[in-house]
Amino acid sequence: MSTESGERQLVQWLSRMPATRDPRVRLGIGDDMAVLDSGGRCVLMSSDMLLDGVHFDRTMQTLDAIGYKAIGCCLSDCAAMAVRPIGVTVSLGLPGDWTLEDSKSLYGGMGRACDGHGCTIVGGDTTAWDGRLAIDVAMVAECFPGVAPVRRSGGRVGDRLVVTGRLGGSILGRHMTFPPRVAEARRIVEVLGERVHAMMDISDGLALDLHRLCGASGVGARVSESQLTQVVHDDARELARMDGMPALDHALTDGEDFELLIAIQYDGDVATAVPGVPLWAIGEMVETGLTMVHVDGHEAPLGRRGFEHLR
Amino acid sequence: MSTESGERQLVQWLSRMPATRDPRVRLGIGDDMAVLDSGGRCVLMSSDMLLDGVHFDRTMQTLDAIGYKAIGCCLSDCAAMAVRPIGVTVSLGLPGDWTLEDSKSLYGGMGRACDGHGCTIVGGDTTAWDGRLAIDVAMVAECFPGVAPVRRSGGRVGDRLVVTGRLGGSILGRHMTFPPRVAEARRIVEVLGERVHAMMDISDGLALDLHRLCGASGVGARVSESQLTQVVHDDARELARMDGMPALDHALTDGEDFELLIAIQYDGDVATAVPGVPLWAIGEMVETGLTMVHVDGHEAPLGRRGFEHLR
Numbered sequence: 001m002s003t004e005s006g007e008r009q010l011v012q013w014l015s016r017m018p019a020t021r022d023p024r025v026r027l028g029i030g031d032d033m034a035v036l037d038s039g040g041r042c043v044l045m046s047s048d049m050l051l052d053g054v055h056f057d058r059t060m061q062t063l064d065a066i067g068y069k070a071i072g073c074c075l076s077d078c079a080a081m082a083v084r085p086i087g088v089t090v091s092l093g094l095p096g097d098w099t100l101e102d103s104k105s106l107y108g109g110m111g112r113a114c115d116g117h118g119c120t121i122v123g124g125d126t127t128a129w130d131g132r133l134a135i136d137v138a139m140v141a142e143c144f145p146g147v148a149p150v151r152r153s154g155g156r157v158g159d160r161l162v163v164t165g166r167l168g169g170s171i172l173g174r175h176m177t178f179p180p181r182v183a184e185a186r187r188i189v190e191v192l193g194e195r196v197h198a199m200m201d202i203s204d205g206l207a208l209d210l211h212r213l214c215g216a217s218g219v220g221a222r223v224s225e226s227q228l229t230q231v232v233h234d235d236a237r238e239l240a241r242m243d244g245m246p247a248l249d250h251a252l253t254d255g256e257d258f259e260l261l262i263a264i265q266y267d268g269d270v271a272t273a274v275p276g277v278p279l280w281a282i283g284e285m286v287e288t289g290l291t292m293v294h295v296d297g298h299e300a301p302l303g304r305r306g307f308e309h310l311r
Numbered sequence: 312m313s314t315e316s317g318e319r320q321l322v323q324w325l326s327r328m329p330a331t332r333d334p335r336v337r338l339g340i341g342d343d344m345a346v347l348d349s350g351g352r353c354v355l356m357s358s359d360m361l362l363d364g365v366h367f368d369r370t371m372q373t374l375d376a377i378g379y380k381a382i383g384c385c386l387s388d389c390a391a392m393a394v395r396p397i398g399v400t401v402s403l404g405l406p407g408d409w410t411l412e413d414s415k416s417l418y419g420g421m422g423r424a425c426d427g428h429g430c431t432i433v434g435g436d437t438t439a440w441d442g443r444l445a446i447d448v449a450m451v452a453e454c455f456p457g458v459a460p461v462r463r464s465g466g467r468v469g470d471r472l473v474v475t476g477r478l479g480g481s482i483l484g485r486h487m488t489f490p491p492r493v494a495e496a497r498r499i500v501e502v503l504g505e506r507v508h509a510m511m512d513i514s515d516g517l518a519l520d521l522h523r524l525c526g527a528s529g530v531g532a533r534v535s536e537s538q539l540t541q542v543v544h545d546d547a548r549e550l551a552r553m554d555g556m557p558a559l560d561h562a563l564t565d566g567e568d569f570e571l572l573i574a575i576q577y578d579g580d581v582a583t584a585v586p587g588v589p590l591w592a593i594g595e596m597v598e599t600g601l602t603m604v605h606v607d608g609h610e611a612p613l614g615r616r617g618f619e620h621l622r
Contacts, residue, residue: 138449
């Protein structure tokens with residue numbers, strides 16, 4: 001793609017395709033998972049492709065770690081909708097030097113990620129080629145009992161914006177080891193119920209993903225610099241020392257945090273809103289625009305910056 | 312992988328992994344689709360990865376045709392289990408020269424394949440990289456009303472072996488344009504019911520896939536040369552003229568026919584067993600071994616030959 005908005009163009013073009021008239025598709029392209037109906041039961045699916053040189057680097061990371069991340073990304077999709085993983089299929093494009101031992105390492109990491117969330121590898125497809133390692137994981141999930149899937153599109157003016165963890169600098173290592181927030185998502189929705197209006201996982205950077213959440217919800221947002229400063233990860237500060245970019249900018253634009261971004265209707269202290277689940281407030285939803293309220297009081301537009309895969 | 316049995320080694324190793332204790336997984340690795348249970352409903356999933364230079368060639372085929380094939384392979388998985396497609400996710404690894412027009416062509420072919428089978432593209436993942444085009448399609452399906460999914464493992468001694476179409480030479484073009492046998496599979500199971508003991512789609516060549524069917528069913532098979540000769544595709548004969556390999560060998564070992572291989576308990580003329588669905592008998596299931604009964608009466612082992620992706 002020739003522009004940084006290539007991915008958006010593609011998704012927009014896809015979303016303008018003739019809408020399906022199949023009542024089995026409750027929610028199609030544009031959210032973290034698709035929601036299908038099979039005989040009145042809610043079935044969810046998503047897929048994540050990880051490519052050598054983009055999402056991981058075989059010369060830098062172990063295949064165990066790469067396998068963990070591949071499953072983790074799909075589990076994070078489940079967290080983003082507050083649903084329960086069932087099974088995954090794993091498709092592999094394998095480079096020429098691949099060995100059975102490599103498979104064992106990769107599947108070892110995958111199994112480790114699955115086990116922690118009651119998920120199973122149930123199938124897949126494997127092909128040798130002369131390209132680099134390509135991994136696709138497809139996930140099927142179901143609703144937790146009594147909990148409806150949470151979409152990106154339900155955010156309302158006045159909602160508090162909260163996140164489940166500190167942000168930025170994940171490239172220093174956390175992007176390979178993050179814990180998918182599946183259990184936290186379930187807990188949040190069990191405790192707050194319908195006060196949870198919208199949710200997604202932060203995979204391409206807070207600023208960009210917040211633009212997506214606002215776009216889907218048809219509202220704007222105001223982020224508080226002083227609140228966001230509390231959520232800057234130590235890794236973002238370390239990266240800032242290395243590259244000179246402000247740590248706050250790393251927290252705003254670095255990809256692969258895999259924390260949840262949630263719009264909730266809640267007046268109290270969000271830090272204690274869900275016992276056992278750390279939450280940080282970072283701002284609120286407003287009628288229009290996406291801005292940052294700086295510590296000195298001035299308000300400035302928050303750019304649509306972050307990691308877009310098609311540039 | 313260093314040997315031609317690499318794929319088998321991997322699948323065998325995977326199948327020896329500790330069996331899941333999750334009752335939601337009714338059927339895991341080793342069949343055409345996994346069978347999951349969600350609240351008593353049967354949900355099926357599979358994935359197929361297509362790679363430039365292996366399954367298609369971007370310099371030879373249009374992106375529309377490549378898109379059609381990518382969906383077609385997953386639809387053929389549904390046919391192999393006699394189940395009904397619901398939706399697919401599409402993951403793409405895109406090379407540097409990719410354009411929005413390319414996406415439109417690819418998704419055009421995908422939509423064409425989906426539409427013919429009441430299936431919908433419901434999501435996916437797109438990443439640009441410096442590798443060649445990689446496509447993964449993941450499928451979610453459900454049972455046709457009153458029809459249980461058909462596995463590979465139910466073949467019994469005395470079953471007739473039948474196929475839904477002529478075989479061999481698909482590389483001359485048919486491997487990009489094949490019609491997935493979803494409707495035929497449904498019709499076969501509706502008409503023959505529990506007399507359909509085992510089924511799979513022929514993707515890696517009849518000989519290899521028949522070995523797989525026999526292995527899963529724990530029985531052997533005897534293929535009739537005279538019957539198989541009736542099922543040799545004209546493309547196999549043309550290819551034989553080009554490369555000197557017997558047309559019958561092409562029918563036995565060429566990949567990507569995407570016809571169904573079925574073990575049925577049926578004494579009559581299989582050609583008329585299912586009105587509207589052409590079926591050809593090619594042999595029968597026996598206690599052990601896999602052999603070909605030649606026209607001159609001698610019986611010889613049928614090698615485990617075909618297209619294995621890990622060599």
